[in-house]
Amino acid sequence: MSLHSEFFTAVLNHLNDGIFIADHNGIAKWLNNTSTKQLGLSRENIIGKTVEELETMGVFTPSVTKIVLKTRETTTKVQTSKGRQYLATGYLIKIEGTEHVVVHVKDVTETVKASLKLEKTEALVKQYWEQIQEMKLSQNKETNNKKIIGKSKKHVEMIELINRVASFDATVLLTGESGVGKSFSAEELHLKSQRSDKPFVKINCSAIPETLVESELFGYTKGAFTGANSKGKQGLVEKANGGTLFLDEIGELPLHLQPKLLQLLQNKTYIPIGSTEEKKADIRIIAATNQNLQVMVKQKKFREDLFYRLNVITIEIPSIKDRQDDILPLLYHYLEKFNHKYNRNVAFNKETLEQLQHYEWPGNIRELENTVERLVITAYNNLISLEDLPENIHNKSITTSATTSNKITTLQLNHQSLTEYIENIEKEMIQHALIEHGTARKAATALGITQSSITRRIKKYDIHNF
Numbered sequence: 001m002s003l004h005s006e007f008f009t010a011v012l013n014h015l016n017d018g019i020f021i022a023d024h025n026g027i028a029k030w031l032n033n034t035s036t037k038q039l040g041l042s043r044e045n046i047i048g049k050t051v052e053e054l055e056t057m058g059v060f061t062p063s064v065t066k067i068v069l070k071t072r073e074t075t076t077k078v079q080t081s082k083g084r085q086y087l088a089t090g091y092l093i094k095i096e097g098t099e100h101v102v103v104h105v106k107d108v109t110e111t112v113k114a115s116l117k118l119e120k121t122e123a124l125v126k127q128y129w130e131q132i133q134e135m136k137l138s139q140n141k142e143t144n145n146k147k148i149i150g151k152s153k154k155h156v157e158m159i160e161l162i163n164r165v166a167s168f169d170a171t172v173l174l175t176g177e178s179g180v181g182k183s184f185s186a187e188e189l190h191l192k193s194q195r196s197d198k199p200f201v202k203i204n205c206s207a208i209p210e211t212l213v214e215s216e217l218f219g220y221t222k223g224a225f226t227g228a229n230s231k232g233k234q235g236l237v238e239k240a241n242g243g244t245l246f247l248d249e250i251g252e253l254p255l256h257l258q259p260k261l262l263q264l265l266q267n268k269t270y271i272p273i274g275s276t277e278e279k280k281a282d283i284r285i286i287a288a289t290n291q292n293l294q295v296m297v298k299q300k301k302f303r304e305d306l307f308y309r310l311n312v313i314t315i316e317i318p319s320i321k322d323r324q325d326d327i328l329p330l331l332y333h334y335l336e337k338f339n340h341k342y343n344r345n346v347a348f349n350k351e352t353l354e355q356l357q358h359y360e361w362p363g364n365i366r367e368l369e370n371t372v373e374r375l376v377i378t379a380y381n382n383l384i385s386l387e388d389l390p391e392n393i394h395n396k397s398i399t400t401s402a403t404t405s406n407k408i409t410t411l412q413l414n415h416q417s418l419t420e421y422i423e424n425i426e427k428e429m430i431q432h433a434l435i436e437h438g439t440a441r442k443a444a445t446a447l448g449i450t451q452s453s454i455t456r457r458i459k460k461y462d463i464h465n466f
C-alpha cells in the first residue's frame with residue numbers, strides 16, 4: 001500500500017492526533033488534517049520546508065524530528081504551538097526504502113490544565129489539612145493549658161516531671177487515687193509529645209465487659225466468631241496508630257489478656273482475633289491505675305513481667321489532701337467555669353469557702369468539680385452559704401488547721417499556744433490575699449500592711465505558691 005493511497009490517507013486524516021512525516025534530511029513530506037490544524041498552516045506552506053525552517057518560523061518548538069535524526073532514538077517532547085501544548089513522539093522508520101521520521105502529536109492542553117488544576121487543588125488540600133492540624137493542636141494546647149490548675153509544690157513537681165518525660169517514647173504508668181487527674185495527665189503527656197498531632201485513644205479496662213476487651217483492643221478479622229461483624233473490626237491499637245494508647249484502670253485488665261499486652265509493649269506487635277498474622281503497632285502506651293499493682297502481683301492477680309514493663313516510668317498524681325494549697329485555686333477555677341457555663345454569677349461566702357477548703361475531698365478533683373457545678377446550679381441567691389453545701393461536706397468539722405472561721409472550737413484552740421494560733425491565722429490570711437491578688441504588693445494593700453511587712457512574713461511562713 002503506497003503512502004498516498006486513498007484509503008491510507010483517509011484513515012490518517014480521521015485521527016484526532018496529528019501525524020507529521022519528514023525525510024532523513026528533516027524536510028516535511030506529509031501531514032494529516034489534524035496536524036495542519038495544530039500547526040495553523042496549510043499543507044502547501046509546510047511540505048518542502050525543513051523542520052529547522054519551521055522551528056525558526058515559530059511553527060513548533062522544539063523539533064522532535066531534529067532530535068530523532070540526531071539521536072536516532074524514539075523521542076517524546078512537550079511542544080508548544082500557538083499557545084497550546086502537545087505531546088510529540090518521533091519514531092525513526094523506513095518508508096519505501098529510505099529513513100523517515102514519523103511524529104505522532106497529541107494535544108494535551110486540556111490534560112495539562114486539568115493536571116495542573118489537580119496539582120494546585122492537592123497542594124491546597126494539603127495546606128488546609130496542615131492548617132487544620134495546627135489549629136487543632138494549638139486549640140488543644142490552649143484549652144488544656146487553661147485547665148492545668150495548681151501551684152502547690154507537689155503539683156508543680158508532677159507537671160515538671162510530665163514535661164520532662166513527654167518527649168520520650170517510653171511507656172508511662174500513672175498512679176493515684178480516683179479523680180486526681182490521671183486521664184488528664186495522660187492527655188497532657190500526649191499533647192506535649194511528638195505524637196501530639198496523631199490520635200489519643202483511651203480505653204477504660206474496667207468499663208468494658210471482660211469478654212469484649214480483647215476485640216476492642218486488638219480488633220478481629222471477618223468471620224472471626226459467631227455474631228462478629230461480617231467486615232471485621234478495627235481495634236483501638238490500630239486506631240491509635242502513630243499516636244498514644246491510654247489504658248485506664250490497667251489493674252482490671254483480665255489476666256488471660258495480659259500476655260498479649262506484654263507482647264504489644266515488648267515487640268510493638270499483636271495479632272487480631274481470628275488472624276494468624278502479626279501486625280505492627282506504632283504506638284506509645286500510657287497506663288493508669290488507682291490500685292496497688294505490686295500488691296496485685298503478690299496476689300497473682302497481675303503478671304509480674306507486665307508490671308515491670310509498665311513500671312518503666314511511674315508518675316504519681318498527688319491527691320488533694322497532699323496538695324491543699326490547690327483547693328482554693330481549683331474552687332475559683334470551677335466557680336468561674338460553671339458561672340460561665342450556666343450564665344450565673346454566684347460566689348462563695350467566707351464560711352462556705354473555708355468549709356470547702358478544709359474538706360478532705362476523698363473523690364479528689366472530680367468530687368470538687370462536681371460539687372462546685374451543683375452549687376452553681378442550685379444556689380438560691382448569688383452567695384453560696386453553708387446551708388447550700390451537700391450534707392457530707394456541711395457536717396464535716398474543720399480539723400485540719402486553725403482558720404479565721406468562727407467555727408473553730410475551743411477544743412481545737414486548746415491544742416495550740418496563742419502565738420501558734422495567731423500565726424496560723426496570719427499565714428492563712430496572707431496566703432488567701434496572695435492567691436486572690438496575685439502579687440505581694442497588691443496583697444499587702446488589701447491587708448493594710450506594708451510591702452516589707454508582707455515580704456518578711458512570706459519568708460517567715462515559707463509561702464511560695466501564689
Ligand SMILES: Nc1ncnc2c1ncn2[C@@H]1O[C@H](COP(=O)(O)OP(=O)(O)OP(=O)(O)O)[C@@H](O)[C@H]1O
Nearest residue numbers: 147148149177178179180181182183184290365366
Ligand atoms: N491539674 C488539673 N487542673 C484542673 N483540672 C484538673 C486537673 N487534673 C484533673 N482535673 C480535672 O479533674 C477531673 C478528674 O480528672 P481525671 O478524670 O483525669 O481523673 P482520674 O484520676 O483519671 O480519675 P479515675 O481514676 O476515676 O479515672 C477532670 O474533670 C479533669 O479535667
